[in-house]
Amino acid sequence: MAENERVRIADIAEELGVSTATVSNVIHGKTKKISDETVKRVQQLLEEREYIPSMAGILLAQNNSRIIGVIINDHEKYEGRVLEDPFIASAVNHLSYEIDKNGYFMMIKITSETSDIIRFASMWNLSGMVLIGFCCDQDYQKLRSSMRIPFVVYDGFFDKPNRICNITINNFDGGYQVGKHFAKLGHKKLLCISDNFTCMDLERYNGFKKAAEEHKLIADSLQIPLCSSERMNFYQENIKQILNYSAVFAVSDFYAIELMQFLMETGIKIPGDISIAGFDDTPICRQIVPSLTSVRQDCKARAETAVSVLKELEKHEKEGSIVRLPVELVARNSTAKYTKQ
Numbered sequence: 350m351a352e353n354e355r356v357r358i359a360d361i362a363e364e365l366g367v368s369t370a371t372v373s374n375v376i377h378g379k380t381k382k383i384s385d386e387t388v389k390r391v392q393q394l395l396e397e398r399e400y401i402p403s404m405a406g407i408l409l410a411q412n413n414s415r416i417i418g419v420i421i422n423d424h425e426k427y428e429g430r431v432l433e434d435p436f437i438a439s440a441v442n443h444l445s446y447e448i449d450k451n452g453y454f455m456m457i458k459i460t461s462e463t464s465d466i467i468r469f470a471s472m473w474n475l476s477g478m479v480l481i482g483f484c485c486d487q488d489y490q491k492l493r494s495s496m497r498i499p500f501v502v503y504d505g506f507f508d509k510p511n512r513i514c515n516i517t518i519n520n521f522d523g524g525y526q527v528g529k530h531f532a533k534l535g536h537k538k539l540l541c542i543s544d545n546f547t548c549m550d551l552e553r554y555n556g557f558k559k560a561a562e563e564h565k566l567i568a569d570s571l572q573i574p575l576c577s578s579e580r581m582n583f584y585q586e587n588i589k590q591i592l593n594y595s596a597v598f599a600v601s602d603f604y605a606i607e608l609m610q611f612l613m614e615t616g617i618k619i620p621g622d623i624s625i626a627g628f629d630d631t632p633i634c635r636q637i638v639p640s641l642t643s644v645r646q647d648c649k650a651r652a653e654t655a656v657s658v659l660k661e662l663e664k665h666e667k668e669g670s671i672v673r674l675p676v677e678l679v680a681r682n683s684t685a686k687y688t689k690q
Contacts, residue, residue: 356398365390376400414474416454417659419444422482423461426544426575431459431482435602435631440481440503443652451656463488467495477659479503489513499662501655506548512669514658516651518676520552521559523644524598526678527626528560528568530642531596534624534684539568540594542604544575550600553628557598569594573604584611595623596684602627602634602643609641609683624684639682646676 358376362369371383375391419441423431431437441457448455453476458469463483470478478500483489489505493512505515524541531539541557543550554570561568571587574580584591591597591612599605605627609619619625619639627634630645654672 356400358400361391361394361398361400365394367391414454414476415452416456416473416475417448417656418456418458418470418473418475418478420458420460420466420469420478420480420483422480423459424482428577432457435633436629437481439629439631439648440651443648444479444655447649447652447656451660453656463491466492470496470498477501477663479655479659480505499659501658501662503651503655504549512662514662514669515671516654516658516674517549517671518646518651518674520549520676521556523628523646523676523678524553524556524558525560526556526644526676527598527628527642528557528564528566530626530678530680530684531598531624532560532564532566534596536596536624537566538594539566539596539598540591541568541570541598541600542573542608543570543600544573544604546570546572553598553600577607580607581611584608588612588615592617592623597623597625599625599627602629602631602641605641605643605683606633606637609637609639619683620685626678626684630679634679634681639685642681642684643679644676645679647674650674 358369358372362372365372367387371387372391372395374380374383375388376395380388421431421437421441423429427434427437432441445455456473456475458466460466460469466478466480469475475498478498479502480489480492480500481503483502483505489502489507492500501514501516504517505513507513507515528539539557539561541554543554546554558568571591574583597605597608599608605625609625612623612625613619617623624642626642626644628644630643634641634643651674654674658670658672
């Protein structure tokens with residue numbers, strides 16, 4: 350046999366004079382019906398021949414594959430680049446470390462179809478799933494009724510968890526903290542931008558508006574297009590309206606940075622002419638100039654919670670629940686000064 354040729358189960362079986370099923374069962378630990386002597390012979394030859402098993406085959410053959418699937422909604426706003434989104438990238442990064450630390454394997458699936466999730470979970474015999482970016486209660490209930498696999502959801506929206514764990518953050522308080530921060534800096538007219546005002550974005554805006562009302566400030570909203578090329582045209586057409594406000598709260602760091610870059614290219618000073626804050630506090634907030642004020646959510650804590658809950662659900666030790674993690678405003682240079690009174 351050539352040195353670089355992979356040893357097969359059939360080769361081991363032929364050399365020992367046993368069936369391929371016997372060798373396969375030894376590899377997968379199913380040895381109850383195999384004599385100790387045969388098990389020993391098979392294991393010894395496997396070691397001598399440096400047999401490298403197919404990890405996928407071993408995992409799929411077990412009752413518990415120890416594979417956690419991370420399913421990410423391929424929403425149209427990502428324009429086919431979902432894993433490049435700062436929040437998604439940060440969430441996946443922390444999940445990867447936490448899943449590995451607990452002795453599991455991570456598989457990523459990008460889709461917008463619930464039927465794809467069901468096929469994916471069945472095909473890979475998943476031990477559990479983390480769903481990111483799916484907001485529809487109907488989708489969750491369809492998944493729950495179609496599968497017995499435990500799963501947790503990032504930022505889901507449903508009244509009754511019903512054997513689903515929703516790990517979310519205090520979106521209302523995040524928006525509220527931004528509004529309070531702008532009020533403290535002396536702003537009078539505030540604007541919130543988002544591509545929609547539903548679910549978690551609506552919660553962020555409502556918190557923002559609540560803080561403005563408490564300080565008797567104006568707080569309006571402006572819905573921006575999903576498509577990036579359309580947003581640039583939108584900003585150009587609405588720049589006068591935007592500049593009627595002295596502070597803008599974008600519901601994500603991505604939108605905050607995009608707007609900030611557009612305004613600076615037109616000669617607007619940030620801070621100075623206008624203050625801008627985002628949400629998520631992804632690493633890029635500290636790297637750009639000016640650095641971006643943002644609401645920090647702890648992706649590491651959320652990943653730790655997700656894996657811990659999945660392990661409890663797997664053992665049937667936990668029912669459906671909602672876990673709401675705190676957030677914290679991190680003030681940086683994009684709101685450091687406000688000179689236009």
